[in-house]
Amino acid sequence: MRKTISTLLAVALAAGAAFSAHGAAAQDYPAxxxxxxxxxxxxxxxxxxxxxxxxxxxxxxxxxxxxxxxxxxxxxxxxxxxxxxxxxxxxxxxxxxxxxxxxxxxxxxxxxxxxxxxxxxxxxxxPMTIVARRDFEPETLEDLLAHIRENGENITYANAGVGAASQLCGMLLMDALDTRMTEVPYQGTGPAMTDLLGGQIDMMCDQTTNTTTQIQAGEIKAYAVTTPERIDALPDVPTAAEGGLENFELAIxxxxxxxxxxxxxxxxxxxxxxxxxxxxxxxxxxxxxxxxxxxxxxxxxxxxxxxxxxxxxxxxxxxxxxxxxxxx
CATH class of the missing domain: 3.40.190.150 (Bordetella uptake gene, domain 1)
Incomplete structure (x- = not known):
């Protein structure tokens, strides 16, 4: 009986010490x-x-x-x-x-x-934006949608791999048009943007945090934002619905x-x-x-x-x- 009590006491003391150490670490955080x-x-x-x-x-x-x-x-x-x-x-x-x-x-x-x-x-x-290289032929979203339907896999589409926001947006776009483009995966849309600026890639769909500056500078062409209303930072860029792409709203x-x-x-x-x-x-x-x-x-x-x-x-x-x- 004494041994059992001693064992339980030892366990309780050890648990208490661990709890105290854990609490002290939290109290001192971050060190x-x-x-x-x-x-x-x-x-x-x-x-x-x-x-x-x-x-x-x-x-x-x-x-x-x-x-x-x-x-x-x-x-x-x-x-x-x-x-x-x-x-x-x-x-x-x-x-x-x-x-x-x-x-x-x-x-x-x-x-x-x-x-x-x-x-x-x-x-x-x-919000997401649908963008393309500056000299891409289509001028409006309506033009772009028609161009994708007509040219399909001849269009190169950049993304950051399966599951990335850029890939999800592209998947929804291609499903909406029932057309496949040629996907070009990157390690991220940072390097993808570099190739878009250089004209090596036709288009991509990416977050405003990666596209706004280039859109404002006229370095890439913007077709739409994926919000119900236009956004203040890009007042001249229409919503997807305005351009004929209904029910295409996506926030990352x-x-x-x-x-x-x-x-x-x-x-x-x-x-x-x-x-x-x-x-x-x-x-x-x-x-x-x-x-x-x-x-x-x-x-x-x-x-x-x-x-x-x-x-x-x-x-x-x-x-x-x-x-x-x-x-x-």
Whole structure:
């Protein structure tokens, strides 16, 4: 009996010590630089969003935040790396809608978006733009749609791989027209934009955070935005509906995650920092210049992101199945 009591006491003391150490770590957080993994190449839309948010969160947390680009496989390589990182709050992931589409697009995904991550909060929902090289023949969206139907696979279409926002938008466009173009995958839409500017690629569909500056400078041709109404940053670019592409609305939402098992107190601290960052004038103005806006504070929370991920995963599973896309 004494041995049993001694054993139970030892276990209780060990558990208490572990709990105290865990709580102390959360209380002292952050005590070192934080890394945010972006599962796409530098210079792309998700990278742009991340760097703006990281700078503002760094100022709030009092620690440097390093952005690490791990591109490839439509964002799944970077997400997999983040999923297996230490659950200590020092490695995070900022990913977009691809977190909800990957389960339907990949047969052997090395992680489960809903169980291998601790959601921190939504960041922004970014409109998409349908764009092309500056000297592409069609002048309006109506002209473009007719040109795609007529030329199909002779048109080169850039994207960032299966599951990337650019690929999803292109898939919806080709399905709407019942026509296939020749897809050219890149490590991210940053390098894809470089080739679009150079005329090596005909067109792509990408987030305003990656296209607005080039559209405003006249370096690429813009045909439409995927929003119900025109956006302030691109007032001369019509909506898809205005150009004859009905029911073609797509916003690319972004969320911040930690590996599952991260101390809830650390997740809460990161969520509060995210809300502070999104409320800063600098972030709001920078987002506005890029054709988007921060989400409200009540959306930059773990619960809001978890709900978004769950509902969008279900939605895209249906969309992908209806489109007849075979998982890779």
């Amino acid at each position: 070192q630089p934080i890394t945010i993994i972006v599962p796409f190449s530098a210079g792309g839309p998700t990278d742009t969003v991340t760097r703006l948010v990281a700078q503002a969160m760094s100022e709030d947390l009092g620690q440097q935040i390093v952005v690490q680009n791990v591109g490839g496989a439509g964002g799944t390589l970077g997400a997999a790396q983040a999923a297996t990182a230490a659950a200590d709050g020092y490695t995070l992931l900022l990913h977009h809608i691809g977190m909800s589409t990957a389960p339907a697009l990949y047969q052997s995904l090395p992680y489960d978006p809903q169980t291998d991550f601790a959601p921190i909060g939504l960041v922004t929902e970014v 939402w972004h969320g911040l995650y930690a590996p599952v098992g991260t101390d809830p107190a650390i997740v809460e601290r990161l969520s509060a920092s995210l809300q502070t960052a999104l409320a800063t004038e600098t972030v709001a103005q920078s987002f506005a210049d890029l054709g988007t806006a921060p989400v409200p504070a009540d959306q930059a929370t773990p619960d809001a992101l978890a709900e978004k991920l769950a509902t969008q995963t279900e939605l895209w599973a249906e969309v992908v199945a209806a489109a007849g896309v075979t998982p890779q």
